[in-house]
Amino acid sequence: MAQKVLAITEQINGVFRKVTYEAVSEGKRIADSLGTKLTVLVIGSEIEKTAEELCEYGADKILVADAPSLKEFLVDRYTQVAAGVIENEQPSVVIAGASSIGKDLMARLAARISAPLAMDCLDIKVDGDLIKAIRPMYGGKILAEVSLEGTPKMLGIRPNAMRIDKLSGEGVIEKCQANFEEGDLKSVDKSLETGMVELTEADIIVAGGRGMGGPDYSLLEELADLTGGAVGASRSAVDEGWRPQSDQIGQTGKTVSPNLYIACGISGAIQHLAGMSSSKVIVAINKDAEAPIFSKADYGIVGDLFDIVPAVIKEIRSVKE
Secondary structure (H helix, E strand, O other): OOOEEEEEOOOOOEEOOOOOOOHHHHHHHHHHHHHHOOEEEEOOOHHHHHHHHHHEEEOOOOEEEEHHHOOOOOOHHHHHHHHHHHHOOOOEEEEEEHHHHHHHHHHHHHHOOOOOEEEEEEEEEEEEEEEEEEEEOOOOOOOEEEEEOOOEEEEEOOOOOOOOOEEEEOOOEEEEEOOOOOOOOOOOOOOOOOOOHHHHHHHHEEEHHHHHHHOOOOHHHHHHHHHHHHHEHHHHHOOOOOOOOOHOOOOOOEOOOOOEEEEEOOOHHHHHHHHOOOEEEEEEEEEEOOOOHHHHOEEEEEEEHHHHHHHHHHHHHHHHH
């Protein structure tokens, strides 16, 4: 097996997303298990200074592909750059986050270099030279252990599924050739929501479903604000027009894995559970004691959310004062 693990990072406006630290930390653990080194690839524009952060997370070598045309993520350019680095470095394992950007990049990259890919991994095991990935299948109904054959073995990790560790590494920074051809894809405009915690980045999510009874989510927003979390919604709430599609959690929305997921007035349809069942702690609040969400919850409260949530908010405020 070639002696190297490559972690591909993800950054927006020169700031690494949380899943980058997860991918680098997991990449270091895999490298240690294989008795090899961890190389990290950073792609963007004017990012060499930002790349230095990764020295604290176990990177032995940090390759920086820096070019003005790489400022915005365009998958054809990033794929070409990453493929060139893989050809030069010859890693045995390539790991990245399974975010919307990571899924786009890793799928195209795997096809380009004819490599095996396991996406949305919840756990990764090293058994000798064998890499095994634990990933959900059939909408999250089962977890499958997948063995990858071929080189490099490509792994996309689910955001918030892996532990972030500050680990020592050599941290040698090198510039690499950012070789790519201009394609048909162009970056025309970018619009980012500000002042809000991104759902896939949030450690705490407060989500509301049909039980909210309408578009007034101010109660959940207050709780999310108090805890430093984000507000999400079930598909039924989005279909009703109560919340934007960007807040939708589930099989046809966003997959989240926060440390704490508070489900308010959500019955727990299988499509919704597929998007949040890997949350570390799930708290369900619902008037229906038979709601399916309780089968997945670590803590369940049977009652009216409009009575319970204000009581929770009051208690949190009293602790903070």
